[in-house]
Amino acid sequence: MNDLDALESQSIYILREAFNRLDKIAMLWSIGKDSNVMLWLARKAFFGHVPFPVLHVDTKHKIPEMIEFRDRVAKEWNLPLIVGENTEALAAGMGPHNGRVECCTALKTEGLKALLASHGFTGVIAGIRRDEEGTRAKERVFSPRNQSAEWDFKDQPPEFWDQFKTDFAPGTHLRIHPLLAWSELDVWRYIERENIPMVDLYFARDGRRYRSLGCAPCTGSVASTASTVAEIIEELETTKISERSGRAQDKESEDAFERLRAGGYM
Numbered sequence: 001m002n003d004l005d006a007l008e009s010q011s012i013y014i015l016r017e018a019f020n021r022l023d024k025i026a027m028l029w030s031i032g033k034d035s036n037v038m039l040w041l042a043r044k045a046f047f048g049h050v051p052f053p054v055l056h057v058d059t060k061h062k063i064p065e066m067i068e069f070r071d072r073v074a075k076e077w078n079l080p081l082i083v084g085e086n087t088e089a090l091a092a093g094m095g096p097h098n099g100r101v102e103c104c105t106a107l108k109t110e111g112l113k114a115l116l117a118s119h120g121f122t123g124v125i126a127g128i129r130r131d132e133e134g135t136r137a138k139e140r141v142f143s144p145r146n147q148s149a150e151w152d153f154k155d156q157p158p159e160f161w162d163q164f165k166t167d168f169a170p171g172t173h174l175r176i177h178p179l180l181a182w183s184e185l186d187v188w189r190y191i192e193r194e195n196i197p198m199v200d201l202y203f204a205r206d207g208r209r210y211r212s213l214g215c216a217p218c219t220g221s222v223a224s225t226a227s228t229v230a231e232i233i234e235e236l237e238t239t240k241i242s243e244r245s246g247r248a249q250d251k252e253s254e255d256a257f258e259r260l261r262a263g264g265y266m
Contacts, residue, residue, distance in 0.1 A: 004190050010162065011038075011178040012045040014141055018125060018176045019051065021166040025176070026053040026082070026116075027125040031066040032213045033198055034127035034179055036073075037187055040196050041178065042125075043077065050079055055115055055124070058085045059107040061095065061215035069199045084115030096217040103218075116173070123174035131183045132212075132243055141180055142166055145173040184211075184243050185236050192229045203227045211243050 001009070018025055027042060027050065029035045042050045056070060074081040086094070089106040096103050116124060130137045138153045142164045145151055157165040168174065179187070191198060201210045208221040209232075222241055226232040 004186065004193060007182055007186055008041065008044070008190070010181065011041045013162070014164070014176065014178040015042055015045040015125065017164065017166065018123060018142075018174075018178075019046075022123040022174065022176075024119075024121050025123040025125060026055050026119070026121045028112075028127070029054045029056050029070070029079075029081075030127070030213070031056070031062070031070050031199060032127070033187055033191065033202060034129060034182075036196055036198060037182075037190055038125065038127040038179055039077070039079070040194060050077075052080070052125075053082050053119070053121075054079045055112075056081065056083050057108055057111045057115060058083050059111070059215050060085065060090055061107070061217055063201060063213065063216045063219070065199055065201055066213060069197075073197060082115070082119070084111055084118075086111035086114065096215070100218055107215075121173075123176055125176045125178065127179050128177050129179050129182050129184070129187070136180075139175075139177055139180060140164075141177050143175045143177065144168050145175060146171075151175075185233065188229060188233050188236060192233060198229075202232065204231075211241070 027035075027038065029039060039050065039054070054074070058067075070081075073079070086107050089110065094103055094106045098106075128136050128139065130139065135153070138156065140156050140159050142159070143151065143156065159165070166174075182190075190196070199213065201213060203209055204224045204227045207223060207225060209224040209226060210219065210221050213219060224235060226235045
């Protein structure tokens with residue numbers, strides 16, 4: 001068994017454990033590389049289909065290619081897709097001009113909370129990785145939230161040797177992170193091995209490509225000539241540029257991302 005086999009096996013175990021232990025779960029789908037890999041793993045874990053709803057929080061500011069990819073893959077893979085949005089905030093004109101953190105809180109965090117509450121989900125699977133950002137390094141695989149989906153990063157259960165705590169007090173909401181131990185390079189090597197479809201935005205055009213995908217006004221590209229998965233892997237083996245260097249909300253203040261995640265952001 002090589003490193004990718006071990007990561008795949010662990011992630012499939014986590015997905016099956018979550019499905020077995022929690023009453024009503026769903027999976028977040030941001031359309032990015034990590035959540036696409038997570039969907040692929042879910043289809044492997046459950047023999048070709050996804051047995052729980054797949055949630056996409058639409059901010060109406062996504063890059064059009066992302067929405068086109070979402071609709072096409074959802075149809076091809078027969079995904080039980082649920083799309084939600086914060087209609088009140090959108091109607092009031094919420095956007096990046098209100099401040100990046102305020103916009104993310106309203107359109108993503110509050111939109112997600114409303115979607116989870118309306119369907120009564122007790123747990124949600126998310127494709128975050130520890131190596132992507134410092135705040136996410138504090139996460140657990142089975143991470144408890146309070147009834148408002150807020151995260152107390154100072155009070156997390158220990159997890160040793162894949163012994164995960166899944167028994168929590170009533171009213172506890174769980175976030176489950178099957179890709180937590182993966183790196184960005186692991187993700188792309190797995191994409192190459194499994195031939196997983198990706199949004200074309202990840203591949204260089206005119207000397208630039210996206211490393212991380214989000215809303216169009218807040219997501220920038222990086223200089224790159226990598227136009228294939230193999231070239232992306234080669235680039236990542238030597239790059240010194242941060243994966244989220246193009247995400248504007250991270251730069252609004254030193255603790256902006258930590259505050260977003262503590263409030264319930266992905």
